[in-house]
Amino acid sequence: xxxxxxxxGFDHLExxxxxxxxxxxxxxxxxxxxxxxxxxxETGSRETASYVxxxxxxxxxxxxxxSPDHPIxxxxxxxxxxxxxxxxxxxxxxxxxxxxxxxxxxGAIAPTEEEDKHGIWRYxxxxxxxxxxxxxxxxxxxxxxxxxxxxPRYQTDANSNGVGLKTIDxxxxxxxxxxxxxWVRFFADTMGFSLLVHFDDQAxxxxxxxxxxxxxxxxxxxxxxxxxxxxxxxRKSQIDEYLQYNYGPGIQHVAFATDNIIKSVxxxxxxxxxxxxxxxxxxxxxxxxxxxxxxxIDKLVELGILADRDEDGYLLQxxxxxxxxxxxxxxxxxxxxxxxxxxxxxxxxLFEAIEREQAVRxxxxxx
Numbered sequence: 001x002x003x004x005x006x007x008x009g010f011d012h013l014e015x016x017x018x019x020x021x022x023x024x025x026x027x028x029x030x031x032x033x034x035x036x037x038x039x040x041x042e043t044g045s046r047e048t049a050s051y052v053x054x055x056x057x058x059x060x061x062x063x064x065x066x067s068p069d070h071p072i073x074x075x076x077x078x079x080x081x082x083x084x085x086x087x088x089x090x091x092x093x094x095x096x097x098x099x100x101x102x103x104x105x106x107g108a109i110a111p112t113e114e115e116d117k118h119g120i121w122r123y124x125x126x127x128x129x130x131x132x133x134x135x136x137x138x139x140x141x142x143x144x145x146x147x148x149x150x151x152p153r154y155q156t157d158a159n160s161n162g163v164g165l166k167t168i169d170x171x172x173x174x175x176x177x178x179x180x181x182x183w184v185r186f187f188a189d190t191m192g193f194s195l196l197v198h199f200d201d202q203a204x205x206x207x208x209x210x211x212x213x214x215x216x217x218x219x220x221x222x223x224x225x226x227x228x229x230x231x232x233x234x235r236k237s238q239i240d241e242y243l244q245y246n247y248g249p250g251i252q253h254v255a256f257a258t259d260n261i262i263k264s265v266x267x268x269x270x271x272x273x274x275x276x277x278x279x280x281x282x283x284x285x286x287x288x289x290x291x292x293x294x295x296x297i298d299k300l301v302e303l304g305i306l307a308d309r310d311e312d313g314y315l316l317q318x319x320x321x322x323x324x325x326x327x328x329x330x331x332x333x334x335x336x337x338x339x340x341x342x343x344x345x346x347x348x349x350l351f352e353a354i355e356r357e358q359a360v361r362x363x364x365x366x367x
Contacts, residue, residue, distance in 0.1 A: 005099045005191045007088050009222040010168045011137040012052075012059040013254065014085035016075045020064035023081065024051040026323075027060065030271045031331075032162025037150040041066070045149060048072060052146045052153070055162040058256065061085075061146075075131060080326040083251040085125070085133045086171060088223060093138035096191075097124035100134075105190040108133050118144035126190070129175050129183055129227075130249035134191075163267040169255035169334050170215070170224035170342070174242045176249060180214055180229035187216045187225065196224065199344065206351050211239050215342065226342065228252065238354045241363045245326040253319070253330045261316045261335035262295060265303045268333070274321040276353040278304040289345070290314060294337070308345040313338020319350065327361060 017023040027033045033053035040049035047070055050063040065073035075084055090096045094111035101107045109125035122138040145152050175183055187193035193216040200212055210231035217224045230239035242252055258264040269275070283301045287293070290307045293314055300307060305318045317334045334343075343350070358364040 003192055003219040005090075005096055007090055007191070007218045007220065007223055009089055009220070010171075011087040011089040011135075011139070012061055013083050013168070013171070014061040014063055014087065014135075015081060016072045016079075016084040017062055017064050017081040018076045020049050020051050020062040023062045023064075024053060027053050027062070030273050031055070031268065032165065032271075033058070033060065034162065035153045037146045038153045039150045043149065043151050050150070052150060056164075056166040058165055058168060059146075078247050079131070079250060080246070080328060081324045082246065082329045083171075083254070084131065085135050086128070086225075086251070087123075087135040087137050090136045090138055091140060093122040093124045093136040096136040097126065100126050100190040103190045104186070105134075109135070114148040116144070116148040118142055118148075121147050128186070129173050129179075130246075132173070132250055163271070164258045164260055164264040165256040165333070166259060167257045169257040169332075169336075170226055171254050172226045172228060172252045174228045174239045174246075174249060174252045176243060177230050177232075179249070180212060180227050183227050184214050184216060191218070193218055193223075193225070197341070199347070206348065206355060211237055211351075236358070236363060236365050238351070238358065241358055241361075242328055244363075246328045251329060253332055255317075255332035255334050258333055258335050261305060261318065261333055262299050262303065264333055265305060265318055268320075269303065275304055276319045276321065276350070276357065278306065278349065278353060282306070282349050306343060306346040306349065308339065308341065308343040310339045310341040310344075312340050315339040315341070315343060317343050317346065319353075321357070327358070327363070 024035050033055045035051050036054045037052035039045045047066055048063055050061055053060040063072055097111050105126040108127050111124045114121045119142040121142040123135060125133045125135040128134045196215040196217045198214045210233050211228050212231050213226055213228045215224060215226040228239055230237045290309050305316050307316050315334060315336045317332055320331045322328060322330045355364055
């Protein structure tokens, strides 16, 4: 298929939160992000406050509504804190909008231009799963820290690596049973994404529950968007739990790439980030089935880091607990050494770890 809607990569993820000021402090102190720009009452924004948080090539926008009837406030009331917008950098935001909507996408924000002394910032958006938006951002003629209306907050320290988080590896969504293939077709038809890999309910299952997943990627391979749906099982799956507390489909987790997962996770744990617990038995004979890896096994055991290998190499990964009271959004930290997969060998261990947390929450119930 021709690349009829070319993408340059992830531009940012926008979170809708109940208190952006507090959220900015959380992501700064716990995850090592730096607040680089701000928009709020002090800058002339009368309806919203937003904080730009950056680390490596990662960029988050934390936004809150300043009135109870603002759409952001309504979103937080329904879904809790979470990712509302996946922003993708494109060379032509108007063309991406026209192409995607002509091929079946529903428009959310028509092509828009905002201009200030730094240039012209162009963007548009379409609807995706649940209340999530896909935003097309064009920065060709804009050179400021983020966008018009934002003012620089702090000078980024060129020598600071935060906790070593570099880029977005992938962004995972959960949708209802029977909806996964619909959204696979949506990304293929409207933006030219292709199916990278498919995992059925035999690959991702335990005694009690299962899920199915398909990974979509753009033509460059920089943007990977796995889509999960629950599979019938004896008890409520992690996907069912998410859908219940998120009140519909949405972003389940974001994977951050790092070059040194041991260092990153050590710093994250020291800052108070909580991770899923991996039982000791997972590490018995680990090297026999994963093969030789460069990192010391005892450090993986100490930190609870998982390992997996495919035909191209190996990877190391770990998953946080949900980062809010609702069991919805969480994060993954991943270090790749050639492997292009998603830790298929860890699916069972990961699923069982999540089920243990579900049981603690009283949500691993019969269906």
